[in-house]
Amino acid sequence: MRGFEQAEFEARTQRAQKLMETAGLSALLLTTETDVRHFTGFLTRFWESPTRPWFLIVPAQGNPVAVIPSIGAALMGQTWIDDIRTWSAPDLQDDGVSLLAETLNELTPVDGQIGLPDGHETHARIPLADLERVRNTIGPRQVSGDQGILRQLRMVKSLAEIAKIETACGIAGRAFSRVPEIARAGVALDEVFRKFQILCLEEGADWVPYLAGGAEQGGYTDVISPARPTPLADGDVLMLDTGLVWDGYFSDYDRNWSIGSARPETRSAHARLIEASDAAFELARPGATAADLFHAMNTVLTRDAEGTDAGRLGHGLGMSLTEWPSLIPTDHTVLEPGMVLTLEPGIAVGDKILVHEENIVITEGAPRYVSPRIGPEVIEL
Template structure:
């Protein structure tokens, strides 16, 4: 049994919980090696303090879970069947009628919680396992680091494709299509999120998307992309110059790069998340762009695109070896330009190492 499961069983025993109901797909993958998004169907991992866990899944996912390496019981159900009634029967066969449940309260929809209560009217839900998962996934193991490195290498390849795909007259959407097609040809099954390509003023919308308008010469082009490797994600951003952007755009880039380099240098054991955010934010603020840095410096990552720690003002969490997160200062001036430079890193004994290695010095594309 994976150590992650053993740790959860110990947690259940120590906290007098009878059962853990794990339903977030990335958390199921963390424990089992199997990933699937069931959409409206029911996919759950049931864990007990002193009995073997089991998976409950749509019948069409049963063989896939075994192929992924899950070697405990997996019980399937058909679409016309009542999944919660069937699942309750399997739970009772294993553990009787559990009273105290741990559930992921941040992610479990109300209607599914009500369905559990209907099967177990006396059940209590004292523990939010979302907090447990945040802490359990906080320090990555060596094998997790290796998967994140592999995902980072795939992102570096995607940047090479991306930079070569920029041509006058091509739209942002066409460049996205070329990137994702090339990654599929390389064997990447999934991007970790919708690939972002934004040129000129469109890049001033941090969570905007690619548009149908052609990319024009003499503007900055922002890329934000990542892949999934064995269930672990990469997430990185680069901004390049297509032609010769104006001086304002170049100054924004220079300041953002200085902030990113400074934060990379400062990221090490002992500094707090808030202190690290301040390193980058102070540089951007001093240069006069503070009001345009409108998000935290970074977010944790692993089997999910956003995990703990959150690198932001007010978070006094002390960084420790094995923590993984993004360092992504951004400057977004409406109707002018946007710049974001991002690497995900892991904390070492005396600093940090990035998962991506594509140059951050401003690349000019003719």
């Protein structure tokens, strides 16, 4: 099923309002694609255009109110939101500032605190000068942080959200299984990237916002470079890591292949990566922490080898390619049923690295793979 039942958006709003009450917030002010979509279901690729700001206000009581450019009115009108206020954007003199300020003044008490997400992994999608103008127009109301409310709400997914992520992961799995059709010695890496995106679309992706990877002798140097037109060669390890989207939700996992016979050190490093993600998977139950999963993997990875510069060994996954929590030693987020995580161990092999990634969902009991878990063997192409 595309989209969500209206009851789901109502429940999200009520959950937010309960947290706002505890936090002493009179409203949430949301400016980013994912935060606005969390409460509305407003799904469009138009956010790719940085020109226009979009705002959603979640008041202490009642339904969210959209303050958006008129170009979005028809689409927002198809969501459950019925209070939609628009201006003709872009307006170089007043790009929604007055309309936003008026709406905040109407919806919040004069001494209200308005929560704008300001913590880790957030940004405010509004020109800073305009944010300052809003602050000056709504005083003595204050714009403060959201005290992590959006993080808390978005980090635990509903069954309907998990089903979408699982659909995206299934599409990626079918695309990965067809890589032997497109990759072999002699094919340029940028051609593999292009054709892999085609496979993702053929298998049902709505779009493919993210594809990274590498292919060098015995591993790769990093995992964020764009593909170059270098032909795959015998002895290369090819890695493809895709974030494809189905109905607004991401998959995010990778696969490795050896071009020709895999070297013994490639085989053992790959097996070690699987051992590491298995170790985290075993622990990944309610009550364990993000740090626990990091340590489970890191212990396996550093037994007699070195890690990578990635900075973490996995993360949350949902409407964004990467979300809270981070699998790092200092993230003590306690796992809850409904969290969707990537397990992403990396290991150094000589001067190269290998990275493996799977996607799992935390349940009441044992976790579940939403990516089709693979075995320790490296597939040879």
